[in-house]
Amino acid sequence: MSPALASVAAPVPAEHHARLTGVTRVFGARKGTGVHALGPVDLDLNRGEFFSVVGPSGCGKSTLLDVLAGLSSPTAGTAEFEGKPINGVPAGVGVVFQEDASFPWLSVEDNVAFGLRRSGVDAAEVARRVDYAIGFMGLKDFSKAYPAQLSGGMRQRVCIARTLVMQPRLILLDEPFGALDQQTRLLMGDELLRLWRETGATVLLITHALDEAAMLSDRVGVMSARPGLFIDVLETGWPRDRDSRIVSHPRFGELTAHLWDKLRAESLKHLRGS
Amino acid sequence: MRHILGPLLVILAGFLGWEVLHFVVANSSLPSPFETIVQMGVLLRDPDFWKQASQTGYAFGIAVVLSTLGGIALGILLGMGRLAGQVAEPILVNLYSLPKVTLYPVVLLIFGLGISARIAFGIMHGLIPLTLFTMNAILQLKPVYRRSAAVMGLTSWQTAFTVILPAILPQVITGARLGVSLCLLGVLIGEMFAARNGLGYMVTHAMERGDMPTVLAVAVMIAAVALAANGLLLALDRSRQP
Ligand SMILES: Nc1ncnc2c1ncn2[C@@H]1O[C@H](COP(=O)(O)OP(=O)(O)O)[C@@H](O)[C@H]1O
Numbered sequence: 001m002s003p004a005l006a007s008v009a010a011p012v013p014a015e016h017h018a019r020l021t022g023v024t025r026v027f028g029a030r031k032g033t034g035v036h037a038l039g040p041v042d043l044d045l046n047r048g049e050f051f052s053v054v055g056p057s058g059c060g061k062s063t064l065l066d067v068l069a070g071l072s073s074p075t076a077g078t079a080e081f082e083g084k085p086i087n088g089v090p091a092g093v094g095v096v097f098q099e100d101a102s103f104p105w106l107s108v109e110d111n112v113a114f115g116l117r118r119s120g121v122d123a124a125e126v127a128r129r130v131d132y133a134i135g136f137m138g139l140k141d142f143s144k145a146y147p148a149q150l151s152g153g154m155r156q157r158v159c160i161a162r163t164l165v166m167q168p169r170l171i172l173l174d175e176p177f178g179a180l181d182q183q184t185r186l187l188m189g190d191e192l193l194r195l196w197r198e199t200g201a202t203v204l205l206i207t208h209a210l211d212e213a214a215m216l217s218d219r220v221g222v223m224s225a226r227p228g229l230f231i232d233v234l235e236t237g238w239p240r241d242r243d244s245r246i247v248s249h250p251r252f253g254e255l256t257a258h259l260w261d262k263l264r265a266e267s268l269k270h271l272r273g274s
Numbered sequence: 275m276r277h278i279l280g281p282l283l284v285i286l287a288g289f290l291g292w293e294v295l296h297f298v299v300a301n302s303s304l305p306s307p308f309e310t311i312v313q314m315g316v317l318l319r320d321p322d323f324w325k326q327a328s329q330t331g332y333a334f335g336i337a338v339v340l341s342t343l344g345g346i347a348l349g350i351l352l353g354m355g356r357l358a359g360q361v362a363e364p365i366l367v368n369l370y371s372l373p374k375v376t377l378y379p380v381v382l383l384i385f386g387l388g389i390s391a392r393i394a395f396g397i398m399h400g401l402i403p404l405t406l407f408t409m410n411a412i413l414q415l416k417p418v419y420r421r422s423a424a425v426m427g428l429t430s431w432q433t434a435f436t437v438i439l440p441a442i443l444p445q446v447i448t449g450a451r452l453g454v455s456l457c458l459l460g461v462l463i464g465e466m467f468a469a470r471n472g473l474g475y476m477v478t479h480a481m482e483r484g485d486m487p488t489v490l491a492v493a494v495m496i497a498a499v500a501l502a503a504n505g506l507l508l509a510l511d512r513s514r515q516p
């Protein structure tokens with residue numbers, strides 16, 4: 001495990017790293033005609049596991065992530081991180097969003113250092129961690145470039161590096177590779193696995209790509225059409241030091257087929273409903 | 275280099291068109307560029323010209339500062355209060371398209387004949403575009419910027435100054451370019467219609483005397499200042515970009 005990116009030990013050891021209990025989210029509930037977006041959902045994330053969530057679009061995946069990130073509070077139910085209720089963005093949680101969140105007015109280097117510089121960490125430590133994260137994400141040659149000069153995949157790397165330097169113990173990713181082409185997505189998946197192994201962090205990945213979920217995860221949660229519920233949680237049984245080459249393993253096909261089996265009916269509901 | 279070329283081409287085209295006009299207009303009441311430049315030289319050595327210019331510069335400066343600060347502040351307020359922004363936008367657009375000259379007598383009634391009326395009139399021209407540009411910049415701000423700031427643990431102040439402000443800056447500068455030009459317009463119109471000093475007055479007065487070289491010399495110098503201000507803001511905008 002590399003010292004520069006290793007997550008700091010949790011202040012409160014907890015059996016479950018993050019836990020959702022009966023979490024429900026209704027938008028515009030007060031106006032009577034609310035949108036029931038999510039739940040009730042129960043979810044236990046084990047420390048250090050790689051958990052993926054798949055589900056038809058609009059089923060409440062981003063809503064689930066927002067609750068875990070402390071960006072929105074559940075209408076009902078409780079959310080906990082490291083044994084404490086989530087109330088506002090918890091320290092130790094990092095988020096990579098689907099949209100390009102790199103700041104166009106900052107160079108790659110300054111983008112990566114952005115959050116860290118404002119968190120009271122001393123300059124030498126900032127430089128050390130930024131340097132490491134930039135190297136780790138393969139951005140060394142672009143550290144002085146601006147996001148406008150980079151491809152979508154490179155920009156998403158910048159956002160991942162920006163999250164990494166904060167040394168999060170739980171990393172939430174909301175369809176981070178959704179806008180990338182298939183080959184780039186496979187390679188980014190490998191990077192994500194490498195990152196997960198090196199940091200020892202818990203990872204929650206939201207994706208619409210079943211193959212991505214089957215290849216990367218320890219467990220995959222399958223959600224129903226809105227309001228999203230977990231209709232299945234699948235254990236993949238992959239070894240920890242896996243990479244994208246497992247796509248040729250027969251079990252990869254079985255896992256993907258199983259996921260599609262579960263999701264087909266739900267996706268049809270979404271298609272007919274919209 | 276390109277941003278110097280733009281204004282330069284405008285000036286060149288102006289002079290060419292002017293030269294052509296000078297020859298076409300038979301009675302030649304329109305002075306040639308050469309006569310105008312000679313008159314410019316005369317004016318630049320005339321202390322009275324500098325007195326008038328400083329009057330205009332003073333009113334223009336105050337109008338620019340107040341409408342810039344006010345426009346940005348108002349734009350941020352309206353942009354933050356989403357509903358207020360949606361209500362305000364059509365009102366502002368309508369106010370903006372109103373011929374403001376028709377309101378000048380009202381301004382005079384309120385502020386009297388002094389310099390404050392001209393400042394107010396300049397602000398009336400410059401404030402609204404900057405407000406609109408700033409407001410729209412905030413309304414169109416990518417939500418993911420604010421969400422990123424939140425997950426990186428930034429305080430509201432840090433978010434405002436290190437995320438929102440740089441994100442809206444390009445549009446604010448565009449609004450300021452428009453606002454500055456319009457401020458100058460407002461101040462000059464104010465001086466033309468009701469004043470005993472300032473460059474606008476100087477132009478009207480020269481016109482009454484039939485002193486066309488002075489009219490054109492002042493007009494050209496004002497145009498040069500306006501183009502320079504615009505070029506400066508444009509350069510500022512470009513310098514921030516990679
Ligand atoms: N702020 C909001 N107000 C009202 N409805 C919302 C809001 N955010 C999301 N929704 C609705 O909640 C549902 C779930 O959204 P989301 O979590 O973004 O789905 P997913 O990420 O799975 O595509 C969708 O039907 C969406 O339209």
Ligand SMILES: [Mg+2]
Nearest residue numbers: 061062063174
């Ligand atoms: Mg989503």
